[in-house]
Amino acid sequence: MDHFIYQDGQLFAEDVPVAEIAAAVGTPFYVYSTATLVRHFRLFDEALAWGPHLVCYAMKAASNQAILKTLAAEGAGMDVVSGGEYARAKAAGVPGDRIVFSGVGKTRDEIRMVLEGGIRQLNVESEPEMRAISEVASSMGLTAPITVRVNPDVDAKTHAKIATGKSENKFGIPIARAGEVYAEAAALPGLKVIGIDVHIGSQLTQLEPFEQAYKKVADLTEALRADGHDISRLDLGGGLGIPYARSNEAPPLPMDYGALVQRTVGHLGCEIEIEPGRLIVGNAGLLVSDIIYVKNGEGRDFLILDAAMNDLIRPAMYEAHHEIVPVKEATAGAELTPYDIVGPVCESGDTFAKGRLMPPLQTGDLVAFRSAGAYGAVMASEYNTRPLIPEVLVHGDQFAVIRARPTFDEIINRDTIPEWL
Numbered sequence: 001m002d003h004f005i006y007q008d009g010q011l012f013a014e015d016v017p018v019a020e021i022a023a024a025v026g027t028p029f030y031v032y033s034t035a036t037l038v039r040h041f042r043l044f045d046e047a048l049a050w051g052p053h054l055v056c057y058a059m060k061a062a063s064n065q066a067i068l069k070t071l072a073a074e075g076a077g078m079d080v081v082s083g084g085e086y087a088r089a090k091a092a093g094v095p096g097d098r099i100v101f102s103g104v105g106k107t108r109d110e111i112r113m114v115l116e117g118g119i120r121q122l123n124v125e126s127e128p129e130m131r132a133i134s135e136v137a138s139s140m141g142l143t144a145p146i147t148v149r150v151n152p153d154v155d156a157k158t159h160a161k162i163a164t165g166k167s168e169n170k171f172g173i174p175i176a177r178a179g180e181v182y183a184e185a186a187a188l189p190g191l192k193v194i195g196i197d198v199h200i201g202s203q204l205t206q207l208e209p210f211e212q213a214y215k216k217v218a219d220l221t222e223a224l225r226a227d228g229h230d231i232s233r234l235d236l237g238g239g240l241g242i243p244y245a246r247s248n249e250a251p252p253l254p255m256d257y258g259a260l261v262q263r264t265v266g267h268l269g270c271e272i273e274i275e276p277g278r279l280i281v282g283n284a285g286l287l288v289s290d291i292i293y294v295k296n297g298e299g300r301d302f303l304i305l306d307a308a309m310n311d312l313i314r315p316a317m318y319e320a321h322h323e324i325v326p327v328k329e330a331t332a333g334a335e336l337t338p339y340d341i342v343g344p345v346c347e348s349g350d351t352f353a354k355g356r357l358m359p360p361l362q363t364g365d366l367v368a369f370r371s372a373g374a375y376g377a378v379m380a381s382e383y384n385t386r387p388l389i390p391e392v393l394v395h396g397d398q399f400a401v402i403r404a405r406p407t408f409d410e411i412i413n414r415d416t417i418p419e420w421l
């Protein structure tokens with residue numbers, strides 16, 4: 001559920017007409033709903049209320065300071081995957097003991113940075129990385145709290161580019177080798193093993209892969225405890241999917257996911273961490289665009305938008321489907337015609353949808369991409385020297401620009417000219 005609904009024939013973001021925001025900030029732009037963000041965070045928090053837990057928002061999905069502050073105020077922790085994200089979380093006021101550091105290639109500088117600033121735990125992805133953490137922590141006279149990310153070799157049944165839990169993926173260590181790796185962790189200086197980490201992929205639309213993975217984690221917890229390791233925390237990753245197409249079968253609800261977690265690992269008495277990103281922010285954001293031209297081609301018609309693949313890469317990168325709706329509500333019974341919906345970038349990949357059935361639309365009409373909050377603004381680029389588009393946050397009847405559109409000069413002046421030119 002989100003807070004982008006039609007009222008009196010036009011699309012609203014909470015209590016603000018989307019068209020009013022467009023008039024104020026210009027198109028294209030991203031707009032997020034505070035109420036939706038908070039609602040989704042609370043669904044997870046409540047789903048795990050049966051025991052000690054921390055919901056660590058995977059901030060790579062959308063990392064604007066205002067979004068982080070909104071969630072942190074609700075009690076969210078943060079899952080970060082780079083030194084930059086760690087700095088962002090800290091800048092938003094999140095204390096180190098609520099920040100988890102994930103990611104396959106943590107550099108020594110990043111490790112030093114988070115140990116200095118304080119960290120809840122580092123999720124170790126490989127033995128070389130574990131040794132690096134041990135060395136850096138020892139050299140600083142500190143002890144790094146760690147979990148080891150295990151790869152449970154389950155099929156997440158999601159897009160290949162966002163599946164992470166099969167043995168051929170680059171993530172984690174094979175679960176069969178966990179015993180040796182934990183033994184080495186216990187022997188290394190500067191490390192304190194506190195638990196196990198697993199994350200099998202993103203946009204999962206079924207619970208069954210989670211169930212398989214978490215059962216393996218439960219067995220591993222018992223085996224590691226029998227070997228004398230103190231396993232008191234389980235980080236179960238993120239990955240719960242969202243409905244991108246209204247026609248699709250609805251993905252599982254956080255409440256059912258929480259019940260599955262309780263059923264599979266609840267008996268172990270561990271503190272539970274989860275790292276949802278997409279489900280918290282995905283449906284909390286729209287990308288709003290203007291129609292520059294309606295072009296009638298040979299056998300197909302095009303809607304040419306002022307948003308492009310550099311603003312929202314998901315369709316080009318993951319063949320992702322986004323619902324695209326008119327900001328002015330179509331009249332009941334309006335005739336639908338197929339359009340290819342494209343951006344102005346000089347690549348055929350700059351196509352958002354092919355043959356999409358749309359109501360009558362004209363140059364100057366606004367359209368909104370639904371479910372664009374996650375992996376939207378954060379993956380944008382300035383390809384074609386198209387400025388990064390503004391982000392706007394709505395709260396009830398208020399809205400604020402939370403990242404402004406840069407001017408052309410600001411973009412150009414980031415380049416520096418060598419003295420010989």
Ligand SMILES: *Cc1c(COP(=O)(O)O)cnc(C)c1O
Nearest residue numbers: 058102202238239275276277278
């Ligand atoms: C990307 C990622 C997540 C979040 O995945 P979502 O599908 O957005 O919930 C969580 N944990 C790790 C380690 C990740 O890489």
